[in-house]
Amino acid sequence: MNIAKDRILIFGAGVVGSIYALRLAQYGVDVTVLARGERLKDLQHHGLRYNDSGTIKHISIPTIEQLADDDIYDFILVPVRYDQAESALAVLKNNQSQTIVTLTNTVGYDAWLDLVGDRLLPGFPGAGGDLKNGVLYAQFSTEKHQGTIFGEIDGTQTERVTQLAQLFKLVDLHYDIQSNIQAFHISHTAIAIANKHFYTKDGIVDIDTARNEQTLLQIATAIKQNLRLVEQAHIPIIPAETKILTEWSDSQIISLYQQMLNDAFIMDAILGDHAVNQKAETLLLQEAFNQTLARQVY
Missing domain, CATH: 3.40.50.720 (NAD(P)-binding Rossmann-like Domain)
Structure with missing residues (x-):
């Protein structure tokens, strides 16, 4: 063809x-x-x-x-x-x-x-x-x-x-x-749902709150917890760039996010006006992620 x-x-x-x-x-x-x-x-x-x-x-x-x-x-x-x-x-x-x-x-x-x-x-x-x-x-x-x-x-x-x-x-x-496309999707979701800490009850946080070390610590902690759940379910973490986060310290992940949040394009993608639409997606993904991994482990 x-x-x-x-x-x-x-x-x-x-x-x-x-x-x-x-x-x-x-x-x-x-x-x-x-x-x-x-x-x-x-x-x-x-x-x-x-x-x-x-x-x-x-x-x-x-x-x-x-x-x-x-x-x-x-x-x-x-x-x-x-x-x-x-x-x-x-x-x-x-x-x-x-x-x-x-x-x-x-x-x-x-x-x-x-x-x-x-x-x-x-x-x-x-x-x-x-x-x-x-x-x-x-x-x-x-x-x-x-x-x-x-x-x-x-x-x-x-x-x-x-x-x-x-x-x-x-x-x-x-x-x-x-x-292994499903392992990739699960691995990526483990990262994506950690960004729920950028959202408030009514929408998204402001720039200063997003850059706050306490907010980024919550994200770093969530990423490592989620990836541990993936490993416990015996699902490969894909790609290698995601898997390496399991070996990083909280401060390394925080530093990565700080660099990302200094990029105007990434900042707009995460915190722009359209980003509020991602809140519903993130919350649904969180629920699906937990249910899927619970079935894998138990």
Whole structure:
């Protein structure tokens, strides 16, 4: 199959979906975005607007509001939050496309498999950014282990995995084919849910509180506790960059976060206006993480 002629659907035009749509479109890939509401209108009227080194540019990308069951794509990418994934896959349940790539946090796939079966190809995004006044501010990973992660649940190297890798290579996106994708997701969740200490009852903490050593100590403690639970469940901690945190002291982890919180881009991602939406995802992930590991241990 000619990878350059693959039909790709991005399900959702949020930050991550817009970033993948932008990169694919820039390389001439046949990409369509499913969007709704004001975001759909904005894309239709202005194209996908993005910041390019301080200059606002735009690119025209086909959009749809609804997906017909017989509108078939080679890959459907689903870059949504964990708390949105099940409802998104329910929409795709009857569509006849054969590969649905989820790019999100999770700890398991049972509910997703019930909806879309073996069409599911789990993954994790390798890009981030923000949408401000309809303009996309994108940042792509420059390291393989931080690129787009994906892999079959059983770890096999299938034709569709190879095809997706070729597509990402074509558009110059770093990627990593993961042979134990569930272990990766559980390991990543162990880190992600520690960030719950950045959230308050009503939203997110202010910058000073986020940088406070007491807040960061809570996060460091939670990370090490969560990773110990993963080890006790006999689940591999993946990748090595995550596993090494089990050997770090609290002060080393605090120092890492202090460096991260001095980066304006990371700061905006963690504490920006849109970050409040991550609170629901984090709390659901915390519950799923605890339940999953409890089943593994007992």
